[in-house]
Amino acid sequence: MSSVDWKNYEPVIIPDIKDLHKIDVYKKNGGYNGLKSVLTDKKKWPEQKSVIDEVKAANIRGRGGAGFNAGLKWSFMPPADGGPRYLACNGDESEPGTFKDRKIFEYNPHLFIEGALIAAYAMQVTTIYVYIRGEYKDYIDMMQNAIDDAYEGGYIGKDILGSGYDCDFYVHSGAGAYICGEETSMLESLEGKRGYPRVKPPFPAQKGLWGRPTTINNVETLAHVPGVIKNGAEWFSNIGAANHPGPILYGISGHVNKPGVYELPSGIPVLDLIDKVAGGMRNGKKLKAVIPGGSSTPILRADMLDGITMDSDSLRTVGTMMGTAGMVVMDEDTDMVDMLWRIAHFYHHESCGQCTPCREGTGWLEKVLLKIKNGNGEIKDLDLLLDITTQMEGRTICALADAAAWPVRNTINRFRDEFEARCKKSVHAVA
Amino acid sequence: MAYEFTKEDLEEIEKIKAKYPEVMPATLPVLWVAQKRFGHVDPDVQKLVADTLDLPHSHVHGVASFYTQYYKEEKGKHVLDVCTCLSCQLCGGYDILHYLEEKLGVQKGETTEDGMFTLNEVECLGACGYAPMLQVTNDKYVNHLTKEKVDELIEMLKDGKSPEYEKIGMPQRENI
Numbered sequence A: 001m002s003s004v005d006w007k008n009y010e011p012v013i014i015p016d017i018k019d020l021h022k023i024d025v026y027k028k029n030g031g032y033n034g035l036k037s038v039l040t041d042k043k044k045w046p047e048q049k050s051v052i053d054e055v056k057a058a059n060i061r062g063r064g065g066a067g068f069n070a071g072l073k074w075s076f077m078p079p080a081d082g083g084p085r086y087l088a089c090n091g092d093e094s095e096p097g098t099f100k101d102r103k104i105f106e107y108n109p110h111l112f113i114e115g116a117l118i119a120a121y122a123m124q125v126t127t128i129y130v131y132i133r134g135e136y137k138d139y140i141d142m143m144q145n146a147i148d149d150a151y152e153g154g155y156i157g158k159d160i161l162g163s164g165y166d167c168d169f170y171v172h173s174g175a176g177a178y179i180c181g182e183e184t185s186m187l188e189s190l191e192g193k194r195g196y197p198r199v200k201p202p203f204p205a206q207k208g209l210w211g212r213p214t215t216i217n218n219v220e221t222l223a224h225v226p227g228v229i230k231n232g233a234e235w236f237s238n239i240g241a242a243n244h245p246g247p248i249l250y251g252i253s254g255h256v257n258k259p260g261v262y263e264l265p266s267g268i269p270v271l272d273l274i275d276k277v278a279g280g281m282r283n284g285k286k287l288k289a290v291i292p293g294g295s296s297t298p299i300l301r302a303d304m305l306d307g308i309t310m311d312s313d314s315l316r317t318v319g320t321m322m323g324t325a326g327m328v329v330m331d332e333d334t335d336m337v338d339m340l341w342r343i344a345h346f347y348h349h350e351s352c353g354q355c356t357p358c359r360e361g362t363g364w365l366e367k368v369l370l371k372i373k374n375g376n377g378e379i380k381d382l383d384l385l386l387d388i389t390t391q392m393e394g395r396t397i398c399a400l401a402d403a404a405a406w407p408v409r410n411t412i413n414r415f416r417d418e419f420e421a422r423c424k425k426s427v428h429a430v431a
Numbered sequence B: 001m002a003y004e005f006t007k008e009d010l011e012e013i014e015k016i017k018a019k020y021p022e023v024m025p026a027t028l029p030v031l032w033v034a035q036k037r038f039g040h041v042d043p044d045v046q047k048l049v050a051d052t053l054d055l056p057h058s059h060v061h062g063v064a065s066f067y068t069q070y071y072k073e074e075k076g077k078h079v080l081d082v083c084t085c086l087s088c089q090l091c092g093g094y095d096i097l098h099y100l101e102e103k104l105g106v107q108k109g110e111t112t113e114d115g116m117f118t119l120n121e122v123e124c125l126g127a128c129g130y131a132p133m134l135q136v137t138n139d140k141y142v143n144h145l146t147k148e149k150v151d152e153l154i155e156m157l158k159d160g161k162s163p164e165y166e167k168i169g170m171p172q173r174e175n176i
């Protein structure tokens, strides 16, 4: 596999253009031409389906964590029947280690708005909601301003750009609940309820908001759409890794010199991201472990990283995945027991409690890990933890239970010595 | 205590209702309007929200209690939400939490006697690259915390000033 030339990459989602968040600047730089094209160029885009096909061919894999082809998801919407249809944009951004969508809200909100409108037109959606976590008060305000300007510019509302297409666009603020990032929980929250994930089927494309067809996409996913429309599917799919193409907003946090969000192609070597992009390890320490894409993605030991690149195929070979590309980097001083307990605490705190294996399981994981952390664990507790993870997986309404189980299983398996060393010495035969 | 929305609040609530095909979806945004007005959404405020929207009290109560950002009781004048989640933990989030506990003379979850500060430990706030960090009363993020920066923040809040939005540029970009 040829390596990705990331050093010469020019950002397109967050390009180096001053004041791009302002609608005039955005327009001057070709903004809203993609929307104009799909709405008015009937030769190029004879019907909505042609837009969906182009996006499908580009293979924009969902940036919210699951990596599903966006165009393919759009094609699941049933034929329009004259009733309301919805696009719900996911800006809940609450998976620990993830802090990228906020960069779009701040630096290029119109790119996301344009992408959402193209998606909405392609699926004949009548109303778009963007759900933003309540803590992002400043970004909610920024998005609202951008939407107001787009209404004023005739890009949202009635008869958009004289095409006869009508679509509204509203911001909905969350109020503190990680689970509302799960797509059906988000729909419940939009409907004004507690964020309890829904049993599937029916899937949102059939019965989403208020029982009507609804598609859910992550904010970054939609921000990739205008580029695909303007430059073509092939342009997009030639960026980065073949099976997980396109630009990625990598969020890098933890023990590196230059943490932050970097826009680069997919398929970058993990070690380049740490050493060259993020400025290497802080205080000259040695790298110990990396969580590649948010707290639920299985952790990698430093010795597993040779030749591994940031794309689903390569990450799968070491038993992990891309997730949200929110990479958490840990140095040699990191205490794996403490770290894992903190992740378990998070998932326990955020479980909505509907399903017994999740409600009880996340509680047990946290409790047993706390016992080990405090020096009261026994070796058999490690096997108990692994056993609990098995009982949680695949048995619940939503994937939070899996997200809680994976890091526990993988961190214990990959750092078993360290966990055993923390267990009671009387049980562990140390002289 | 009897709470009432102002005329402007009621106008805003009408605008909110127009965004949705039904009234129930207005529950979260109207709870936000109420919290902005009264500083909390205690059971009396929840009742006001329910009556204003003509929804059952039990519904509004259920929603208010599900979401952590709604204050179900009166809090300190300033609420300090310190993140100790994964990336913040790795970068010293607990040191900041403990420093604040010591400095303010309260444990997490408590309010200072003078009613100035409530201190909380919270989950990831989506600022992981700028750890350790905290949020002030559901509003501004204060990033890259050190003890000195915490001292400055507390002084500033005591002086009646609020922190500014901390703009964090893209590390790759020169111009913004």
Ligand SMILES: Cc1cc2nc3c(=O)[nH]c(=O)nc-3n(C[C@H](O)[C@H](O)[C@H](O)COP(=O)(O)O)c2cc1C
Residues within 6 Å of the ligand: A061, A062, A063, A064, A065, A066, A067, A068, A070, A090, A091, A092, A093, A094, A095, A178, A179, A180, A181, A182, A183, A184, A216, A217, A218, A219, A221, A222, A398, A399, A400, A403
């Ligand atoms: C517990 C849980 C939390 C999630 N949180 C988020 C989130 O904060 N943001 C997000 O975009 N997707 C989140 N997701 C994924 C969404 O359910 C959904 O797959 C995604 O928004 C779809 O958009 P995409 O296909 O464009 O990625 C979460 C999933 C689970 C199970």
Ligand code: SF4
Residues within 6 Å of the ligand: A179, A196, A197, A350, A351, A352, A353, A354, A355, A356, A358, A359, A396, A397, A398, A399, A400, A401
């Ligand atoms: S898996 Fe957990 S978070 Fe998801 S619905 Fe069940 S209890 Fe709730």
Ligand code: FES
Residues within 6 Å of the ligand: A096, A097, A098, B083, B084, B085, B086, B087, B088, B089, B123, B124, B125, B126, B127, B128, B131, B133
């Ligand atoms: S872990 Fe603290 S902001 Fe994400």
